[in-house]
Amino acid sequence: MDSEEYVIRADEVRRVYQGGFEAVRGVSFAVRRGELFALLGTNGAGKTSTVELLEGLAEPAGGRVRVLGHDPFGERSRVRPRTGVMLQEGGFPSGLTTAETVRMWAGCTSGPRPVDEALEMVGLADRAGVRIKQLSGGERRRLDLALALLGRPEVLFLDEPTTGLDAEGRRDTWELVRRLRAEGTTVLLTTHYLEEAEELADRLAVLHEGRIAASGTVAEVVAEQPSQMSFQLPEGYHPGDLPPLAPLGVTRHEVEGRLLRLHTRELQRTATAVLGWAEQAGVELRGLNVRAASLEEAFLRIAREAGEGSGGGPDERNTGKRGGKIPGGLRGLGGLRGRKARAPRASVQQQSGPPQVRAPRADGAKEHSA
Numbered sequence: 001m002d003s004e005e006y007v008i009r010a011d012e013v014r015r016v017y018q019g020g021f022e023a024v025r026g027v028s029f030a031v032r033r034g035e036l037f038a039l040l041g042t043n044g045a046g047k048t049s050t051v052e053l054l055e056g057l058a059e060p061a062g063g064r065v066r067v068l069g070h071d072p073f074g075e076r077s078r079v080r081p082r083t084g085v086m087l088q089e090g091g092f093p094s095g096l097t098t099a100e101t102v103r104m105w106a107g108c109t110s111g112p113r114p115v116d117e118a119l120e121m122v123g124l125a126d127r128a129g130v131r132i133k134q135l136s137g138g139e140r141r142r143l144d145l146a147l148a149l150l151g152r153p154e155v156l157f158l159d160e161p162t163t164g165l166d167a168e169g170r171r172d173t174w175e176l177v178r179r180l181r182a183e184g185t186t187v188l189l190t191t192h193y194l195e196e197a198e199e200l201a202d203r204l205a206v207l208h209e210g211r212i213a214a215s216g217t218v219a220e221v222v223a224e225q226p227s228q229m230s231f232q233l234p235e236g237y238h239p240g241d242l243p244p245l246a247p248l249g250v251t252r253h254e255v256e257g258r259l260l261r262l263h264t265r266e267l268q269r270t271a272t273a274v275l276g277w278a279e280q281a282g283v284e285l286r287g288l289n290v291r292a293a294s295l296e297e298a299f300l301r302i303a304r305e306a307g308e309g310s311g312g313g314p315d316e317r318n319t320g321k322r323g324g325k326i327p328g329g330l331r332g333l334g335g336l337r338g339r340k341a342r343a344p345r346a347s348v349q350q351q352s353g354p355p356q357v358r359a360p361r362a363d364g365a366k367e368h369s370a
Helices: 047-055 076-082 098-106 115-121 137-149 167-182 194-200 218-223 267-281 295-305
Strands: 006-016 022-032 036-041 062-067 083-086 155-159 186-190 203-208 211-216 227-232 250-256 259-264 286-291 366-369
Touching (some): 022 047, 022 186, 022 211, 036 047, 047 062, 098 137, 137 155, 137 167, 211 218, 211 295, 259 267
Parallel strands (some): 036 186, 036 203
Antiparallel strands (some): 006 062, 227 259, 227 286, 250 259
16 A cells, blocks of 8 residues: 555554453554544444554554554654644643643644634634633533644544534534545544544444454445335235335345334335335325435444444453543544553543434334345
């Protein structure tokens, strides 16, 4: 791969903790210049362990990592000034004002943006004189982002960037990320909000038990998940009265009373055939609902097929990393704000924001193969 095109590369990377626990088991992916790559996974999947290797906080037990053509662990001084990292939770001196905090970090950063510009970018210009202890949780998240952007990074690591933000704040952050990407910034995003990955990512990878279970564009990953078509069967009709389902791309169907739910990989073909049958038979399909597959459904399927719930890795808190619902992957901020890889981790506040991924409910519906 051309090092000028791919600015983040992980080749068969492994990470092993004391006691022999292998948190990352041969992970490989590459991120192109100017691309937004999302790393998804449940608790203990290995996101944090993987991205800490990319940031240079630990040395791989095997494989190779390159960021901007350099080893981020062995050549940290050449990588850190060109990268920015947004913490899942920052530890700011509560007595300083917002502007004083940014100014302090600017003094440790190569070629920083002006303080006013950094605050304006994240919507905190009018809060410059407010002390940190008086900021809301969402405002502190914006300050985290301002510090990550301070050094004009070529590569930006975003760890749960919209946790704690309201709907307007999330949309504003998304727009800022889009602008940065349009300007050529490469972004690696860890998030447990699948809507966020669906909205922003050019490509993504789903980690499970230290391995990549699926990867590709959002469309490619979602395409593996069947779409659904459901309707009420007319009185006196049964599923067997429909045209043969398997040739229409239907992989399975469920019957719950008179409700028929079809799972299909060829939604247009299935819908056309069923509607044609209904018109020819002169029947009305009440409660007709057609729904394309979503990233959430694809994520849940991938987790199930990869053996979700079969034990997996320990909660990431047990390996010295962050706690939280579904933790992200990075520590430290950008530029020269280095920390030792084994520095104590701050505890994480309860995450808020949009609902997290929920396991599918058991509705008691009978399931049949097509």
